[in-house]
Amino acid sequence: MPKALDLTGLKIGCLKVVKRLPKRTDSMGHEWLCYCECGNQYITTTSHLNRKCGVKSCGCYVKELARKQSKKNIENATEETYLIASKKIKETMKKNNELVENTRLSSISSKKLRSDNKSGHRGVAFKDGKWVARISISGKEHYLGSFDQKEEAIVAREKGEELYFKPLIDKYKNKQN
Numbered sequence: 001m002p003k004a005l006d007l008t009g010l011k012i013g014c015l016k017v018v019k020r021l022p023k024r025t026d027s028m029g030h031e032w033l034c035y036c037e038c039g040n041q042y043i044t045t046t047s048h049l050n051r052k053c054g055v056k057s058c059g060c061y062v063k064e065l066a067r068k069q070s071k072k073n074i075e076n077a078t079e080e081t082y083l084i085a086s087k088k089i090k091e092t093m094k095k096n097n098e099l100v101e102n103t104r105l106s107s108i109s110s111k112k113l114r115s116d117n118k119s120g121h122r123g124v125a126f127k128d129g130k131w132v133a134r135i136s137i138s139g140k141e142h143y144l145g146s147f148d149q150k151e152e153a154i155v156a157r158e159k160g161e162e163l164y165f166k167p168l169i170d171k172y173k174n175k176q177n
Contacts, residue, residue, distance in 0.1 A: 005046065007032055012049050013056025015042060036060060100172045102138045108165045119150065123157040126150075135160040137168065 007017045015034040021043065023030060029045045036042055036058040048055040093099035098106060111122070119125055123135050123144075131153035133144035142164065144156040 005050075007046065007049060010049075014038070014061055015044075015049070015055065015057060017049070034058075097172060101168060103168060105169065105172060108137065108161075109169055119153075121150075121154050121157060123160070124150065124153045133157040133160065135164055137164045 006020070008019055010017045012034075014037040016037075018033045018035055021031040021033055029047050031043055031045055032049060034042045034044060034049075038058065038060040040058040040060065042055075042058040044055045090099055093104065098104060113120070113122060119131070123133055125132050125134075127146075130146040130148065131150045132146045133153040133156040135142050135144060135157065142160065144160045145153070147153045147156065
């Protein structure tokens with residue numbers, strides 16, 4: 001049986017291989033304790049270290065690349081490039097019958113809540129001691145009222161959806177099929 005390759009002391013990317021760890025029953029190969037240039041300890045396998053496109057750091061290298069790319073993108077972004085990208089997105093949505101009358105059909109059809117929603121219902125928020133109901137369509141926001149009870153604001157929002165969203169959805173639903 002061939003002797004296992006000893007990687008101790010090798011530097012692979014940002015990782016310095018310190019020692020081979022005892023083989024676990026659930027592991028697919030030998031595991032190695034490594035230290036990254038950033039100071040983190042990292043455990044990986046022989047196969048990951050040996051591959052050309054394998055592990056090169058504890059993850060800090062990829063994060064740094066992403067940060068640099070993001071910074072570069074922000075520096076290169078101009079209002080003009082933003083407007084061009086925005087125009088292309090709108091054209092694609094219009095071509096796919098997704099954007100009609102300046103409204104995204106999937107947004108008004110969806111019941112999904114935004115991650116920052118605290119009321120548990122779209123278009124309902126607690127502001128200045130009252131529950132406020134609003135709805136936006138065709139680039140315009142409509143105030144539906146403010147209420148003492150959240151349930152009242154939810155009912156107002158649901159009536160607003162029936163009044164504003166339903167006609168638009170019904171009008172364009174047939175054109176999509």
